[in-house]
Amino acid sequence: MAEIFFQQWLDEVGDAFFANQFDVYENAVTLPLEIVSDGHASQIETVDALRLKFDTWVDMLRIHRVTDMIRIADSIERVAPDMVVGNYRTEILSNGARTMPPFASAMTLQKRGNMWRATRVTTGMTRDQWPLFFTRNQETQTDRARRADPAKDL
DSSP, X not given: OHHHHHHHHHHHHHXXXXXXXXXXXXXXXXXXXXXXXXXXEEEEOSHHHHHHHHXXXXXXXXXXXXXXXXXXXXXXXXXXTTEEEEEEEEEEEETTEESSOOEEEEEEEEEXXXXXXXXXXXXXXXXXXXXXXXXXXXXXXXXXXXXXXXXXXX
């Protein structure tokens, strides 16, 4: 049963980025949200910071012409009646072509009221894989992030 709602959470949140529906994303997480990337932990503590992270993802998907973000749940474990930890694999595609190598991540979801919300994400995406994700400033983006069709280079 945990696999079903974990996968459903992944699908709904992924769809929210493509539809630019921040409200869906905001309701799918609990603040502070812990993010672990490249072995470094940080927290998103405010709605404004969460909005900035969301907008960065939306921009990244649009600029890189991403058409599909496929996230497949794997090895979900219920660690408490109201908490699950799951691993998942992400493929990011532009018209069927990979825009970057697939990567594995993990997420902790906790039930709050009748909704499952993310409290911790350990992402397998690194700064080297997609520099745009880590900057919204066009002046400091790498050449790869500025190219019209980066999918050919990844």
